[in-house]
Amino acid sequence: MNKILVTGGSGLVGRYLKQIMPNAYYISSNDYDLTREHEVESLFKKNGFKIVIHLAARVGGIHHNIKEPVKYFEENILMNTLMLKYSHKNRVKHFLTLLSSCIYPDKVKKFPIKEKNLFEGAPHESLFSYSYAKRSMAVQIDAYNKKFKTNYNYIIPCNLYGEFDKFGDIEGHFVGALIEKIIEAKKNNKNYISLFGDGTPKRQFMHAKDLAKIIKLTIDNKITENFNVATNENYSVAKIAQLALKACNFKDAKIFFDKRMPNGQMRKDIDISKLKKLFPKFKAIKLIDGIKQVYTNRNKSKNV
Numbered sequence: 001m002n003k004i005l006v007t008g009g010s011g012l013v014g015r016y017l018k019q020i021m022p023n024a025y026y027i028s029s030n031d032y033d034l035t036r037e038h039e040v041e042s043l044f045k046k047n048g049f050k051i052v053i054h055l056a057a058r059v060g061g062i063h064h065n066i067k068e069p070v071k072y073f074e075e076n077i078l079m080n081t082l083m084l085k086y087s088h089k090n091r092v093k094h095f096l097t098l099l100s101s102c103i104y105p106d107k108v109k110k111f112p113i114k115e116k117n118l119f120e121g122a123p124h125e126s127l128f129s130y131s132y133a134k135r136s137m138a139v140q141i142d143a144y145n146k147k148f149k150t151n152y153n154y155i156i157p158c159n160l161y162g163e164f165d166k167f168g169d170i171e172g173h174f175v176g177a178l179i180e181k182i183i184e185a186k187k188n189n190k191n192y193i194s195l196f197g198d199g200t201p202k203r204q205f206m207h208a209k210d211l212a213k214i215i216k217l218t219i220d221n222k223i224t225e226n227f228n229v230a231t232n233e234n235y236s237v238a239k240i241a242q243l244a245l246k247a248c249n250f251k252d253a254k255i256f257f258d259k260r261m262p263n264g265q266m267r268k269d270i271d272i273s274k275l276k277k278l279f280p281k282f283k284a285i286k287l288i289d290g291i292k293q294v295y296t297n298r299n300k301s302k303n304v
């Protein structure tokens with residue numbers, strides 16, 4: 001019997017985790033709809049999981065969040081509540097889930113943001129629903145730990161990218177959409193790309209492969225603290241776009257910023273001193289190298 005359950009197994013993080021933890025039991029929404037109580041109940045009934053890595057979530061870029069606030073709130077609240085409830089009911093020893101750096105307060109007194117700052121102000125309005133649903137997961141985990149003396153925990157990662165990302169303009173994440181724009185511009189012999197906003201907001205991006213490694217280390221070392229995960233690189237959107245042009249051999253192309261579109265949060269870099277203390281030897285893939293990898297593989301898969 002498989003002792004480790006991973007939800008969100010078909011997603012960006014789940015697919016990298018599967019490469020390094022192949023013996024866990026991976027599920028997607030095709031196997032179980034985790035917003036439906038009877039499906040979650042039957043998932044646990046058939047199996048004796050000891051560890052649950054809950055990655056499943058309604059996740060998307062800023063534009064899709066603005067378009068579908070009800071989905072981002074309700075689906076996440078339902079999935080998280082049911083997964084936590086049935087994990088505890090079925091005596092799961094370690095429940096680990098992921099929040100996100102974008103749920104931190106929009107305005108903080110001091111950067112980089114520490115774990116303890118999570119509830120010190122409202123999140124950015126463009127991500128209200130997603131953020132409050134994710135913050136509720138933190139409250140729920142804390143409540144279970146207090147009431148039932150469990151040691152459940154969460155990781156708060158920065159923005160991610162990778163080969164298994166969503167690459168569209170609307171539902172996609174920034175780096176994936178950027179790579180896709182470069183591929184399309186090259187294909188159509190255009191010497192420019194255009195981006196939403198004015199290019200000034202700063203962002204941290206991590207390769208999802210690196211986050212999967214951190215998740216495995218957390219499970220293997222039975223770590224039950226809550227902690228931020230990001231790289232040392234915190235760059236403006238304009239700089240990330242320039243890095244991407246370089247990584248994708250498109251250096252002479254121009255970048256146009258569509259200033260009519262929203263910027264989102266101006267800055268949200270998170271403090272990674274806890275992460276460094278927990279895993280001092282861990283080294284993240286540099287953004288330019290990660291983009292090059294994703295671009296090369298995406299290009300190959302599109303051309304076959």
Ligand code: NAP
Pocket residue numbers: 007008009010011012013014027028029030032033034035054055056057058059060075079098099100101157158159160161173
């Ligand atoms: P993703 O690529 O969007 O994948 C989402 C996963 O959740 C898929 O496996 C999906 O299954 C599953 N799922 C969605 N709704 C479901 C439902 N109702 N029932 C069962 N499964 C459902 O997400 P990701 O980027 O890997 O994100 C993983 C975790 O990291 C999430 O908790 C997210 O909040 C967090 N995170 C992500 C980022 C980022 O930039 N991507 C940044 C910080 C934190 P299907 O494929 O069948 O739909």
